[in-house]
Amino acid sequence: MSISYIVKIEEFAKSHYIKKFSKKYKNSWDITIRSILLELERFDEFIKTDHIDLISCCESIAIFKADFRIAGTKFSRKASGNRYIASLDKKKNEFRILLMYHKNDISDKNETAAWKKIIKDNYNSYDFLK
Numbered sequence: 001m002s003i004s005y006i007v008k009i010e011e012f013a014k015s016h017y018i019k020k021f022s023k024k025y026k027n028s029w030d031i032t033i034r035s036i037l038l039e040l041e042r043f044d045e046f047i048k049t050d051h052i053d054l055i056s057c058c059e060s061i062a063i064f065k066a067d068f069r070i071a072g073t074k075f076s077r078k079a080s081g082n083r084y085i086a087s088l089d090k091k092k093n094e095f096r097i098l099l100m101y102h103k104n105d106i107s108d109k110n111e112t113a114a115w116k117k118i119i120k121d122n123y124n125s126y127d128f129l130k
Contacts, residue, residue, distance in 0.1 A: 031071035
């Protein structure tokens, strides 16, 4: 029996790059975001794929990075350059989408360092990211 997870999108994520995706892709974005929410709700199955990676873990919180594609586009998840960062609270079985972005939106040098800095600067409870 698999667990159903609660999935929330943080206000910071909504007000930054998600807004850009929504404007650019309109109806395709609605389909895309629903798909992302559903895959996280069924995380026990999603983790079996190569689309999501565990980045860091501290006590009951885990940070994941996943690739996604926009519905209706011809790019694969990896080739699209679209990513999201989500935290999982294992005690609450709750995901929080912290950041969604295209890799060119946040840095042209070190993508990982850039998104980690964004998370640290905008969320108090994820300072364990190194």
